[in-house]
Amino acid sequence: MSDCPVAQRAPDDGEQSPPLPRKSPRESLVLLRVEASPCTLVLERILFFVNSAALRPADMAIDYGRKWQMIEIWLDGNAFAPSEWFLTQLEGLPAVKLAEFFDGFGSPLVLAQEERADEPIRSGGRWDV
Numbered sequence: 001m002s003d004c005p006v007a008q009r010a011p012d013d014g015e016q017s018p019p020l021p022r023k024s025p026r027e028s029l030v031l032l033r034v035e036a037s038p039c040t041l042v043l044e045r046i047l048f049f050v051n052s053a054a055l056r057p058a059d060m061a062i063d064y065g066r067k068w069q070m071i072e073i074w075l076d077g078n079a080f081a082p083s084e085w086f087l088t089q090l091e092g093l094p095a096v097k098l099a100e101f102f103d104g105f106g107s108p109l110v111l112a113q114e115e116r117a118d119e120p121i122r123s124g125g126r127w128d129v
Contacts (some may be wrong), residue, residue, distance in 0.1 A: 004056075008111075028077045028104065029058065029074050029076065029077055029103075030076075030077040030082055030101055030103065030104070031074055031102040031103070031106070032050070032072070032090075032099065033072050033099070033100050034046055034096060035070055035097045035098040036095045036096045037067070037069075037095045038064065038065075038069050039094070041091070042069070042095040042096065045095075045096075046071060046073070046096070050110070053086065055079065058072065058075060058077065059074040060072065060074070077103075081113055082109055083111060085111060087099045087100070087111075095101055
């Protein structure tokens with residue numbers, strides 16, 4: 001072994017290392033695209049929100065502009081179901097202008113609308129309250 005401390009293995013104390021993320025086919029990936037003002041803390045806030053939702057990014061890219069920045073985070077679509085609620089919460093973060101989900105090929109995802117208890121339910125041609 002060399003004298004480089006990086007090249008040396010740590011002693012095995014019986015603990016297992018965390019599993020490596022598995023590869024995902026492009027069909028199962030979901031792209032979270034966020035447009036935000038060029039705030040220095042916005043990326044940290046977005047990643048904290050993604051992490052608090054127990055999501056693990058597969059890849060990330062940032063495109064900086066003068067008045068905006070575009071943050072793209074690839075997520076495993078098998079690990080969660082993209083929802084309108086997630087985007088609404090993300091758009092509520094300071095400096096975030098727009099958040100959208102796209103499929104692995106770049107087409108916008110059509111999200112299912114969640115039913116809300118405060119909205120009247122329409123049945124039989126009239127509104128039931």
